[in-house]
Amino acid sequence: MSTATSPKQGHEIVRLENAWKVYQMGTEDVKALRGVNITFGKGDFWAIMGPSGSGKSTMMNVLGCLDRLTSGAYYLDGQDVSQLDDDALSELRLKYLGFIFQSFNLIPQLTVQRNIELPLYYLGWDAVRSAQRAQELAEQVGLGDRLSHRPTELSGGQMQRVAIARALTNDPQVIFADEPTGNLDSATGVQIMEVLTRLNQQGKTIVMVTHEPDIAAYANRRLHMIDGNIDRIEEGAYVTAPGPVTARVSPQDVSRRAGTFARPDEDVTRAARDA
Numbered sequence: 001m002s003t004a005t006s007p008k009q010g011h012e013i014v015r016l017e018n019a020w021k022v023y024q025m026g027t028e029d030v031k032a033l034r035g036v037n038i039t040f041g042k043g044d045f046w047a048i049m050g051p052s053g054s055g056k057s058t059m060m061n062v063l064g065c066l067d068r069l070t071s072g073a074y075y076l077d078g079q080d081v082s083q084l085d086d087d088a089l090s091e092l093r094l095k096y097l098g099f100i101f102q103s104f105n106l107i108p109q110l111t112v113q114r115n116i117e118l119p120l121y122y123l124g125w126d127a128v129r130s131a132q133r134a135q136e137l138a139e140q141v142g143l144g145d146r147l148s149h150r151p152t153e154l155s156g157g158q159m160q161r162v163a164i165a166r167a168l169t170n171d172p173q174v175i176f177a178d179e180p181t182g183n184l185d186s187a188t189g190v191q192i193m194e195v196l197t198r199l200n201q202q203g204k205t206i207v208m209v210t211h212e213p214d215i216a217a218y219a220n221r222r223l224h225m226i227d228g229n230i231d232r233i234e235e236g237a238y239v240t241a242p243g244p245v246t247a248r249v250s251p252q253d254v255s256r257r258a259g260t261f262a263r264p265d266e267d268v269t270r271a272a273r274d275a
């Protein structure tokens with residue numbers, strides 16, 4: 001994974017080549033990924049979209065080194081990781097990847113500080129350095145004054161910000177977010193997207209699964225899946241958080257700004273969510 005040993009292949013960080021994932025269900029084969037070819041660049045912010053059953057979670061699990069392809073190749077920062085065993089994959093996850101889940105996945109018995117520190121414990125950091133790092137990260141997500149709280153004493157948005165801080169402890173190459181706003185109301189969801197957008201502006205590569213167009217609109221690329229393959233790719237962010245970087249919007253996207261991807265007002269967002 002080190003840059004010294006990575007082959008120079010432009011600025012790619014993630015590449016799938018003819019990626020197949022076939023689940024065996026009794027005598028039946030379920031082809032969840034059917035020959036996907038895709039490259040994600042360093043610093044990109046991708047949203048993976050598509051109907052239920054189209055392969056989004058399967059793709060996310062493979063990219064996040066939580067599962068292996070049936071055939072094809074997965075290059076992570078230039079290294080083919082598709083043949084690695086479970087131990088090697090968990091080491092990759094621990095050292096190079098960050099995860100944010102719909103249900104936050106915090107440990108209820110642990111304080112905010114301990115939750116954030118957890119990956120550092122596995123990385124062998126000492127207590128003093130870990131505490132410092134947890135403090136810095138908690139401040140970065142606006143929770144510097146909540147370190148001794150437990151998850152049950154926090155709102156959903158605060159819990160997700162703890163989870164984001166935890167995902168950042170190892171300074172990950174890629175952050176994977178699976179429906180990060182799925183359990184949040186729309187106003188809180190916007191706050192979380194602003195945190196993710198800021199991280200992306202600071203250079204973090206983000207890959208996010210979402211089925212909500214108004215959430216996907218924050219990403220600068222949207223990959224639409226259908227039946228285990230890529231339906232289409234859209235370029236350009238339609239919504240940006242306050243910050244120094246302006247949206248990259250390609251000419252063909254501009255026409256859509258007035259359509260479904262124009263930033264919806266709250267009522268429209270809520271109506272879409274409740275539909």
Ligand SMILES: Nc1ncnc2c1ncn2[C@@H]1O[C@H](COP(=O)(O)OP(=O)(O)O)[C@@H](O)[C@H]1O
Nearest residue numbers: 023025030032051052053054055056057058059
């Ligand atoms: N562990 C599994 N075992 C068998 N089939 C699975 C498994 N995970 C997903 N599938 C099937 O693979 C297809 C894609 O699923 P999934 O990746 O979860 O789609 P999505 O996240 O887009 O809803 C579906 O047909 C689903 O039923």
Ligand SMILES: [Mg+2]
Nearest residue numbers: 053056057058
């Ligand atoms: Mg899914």
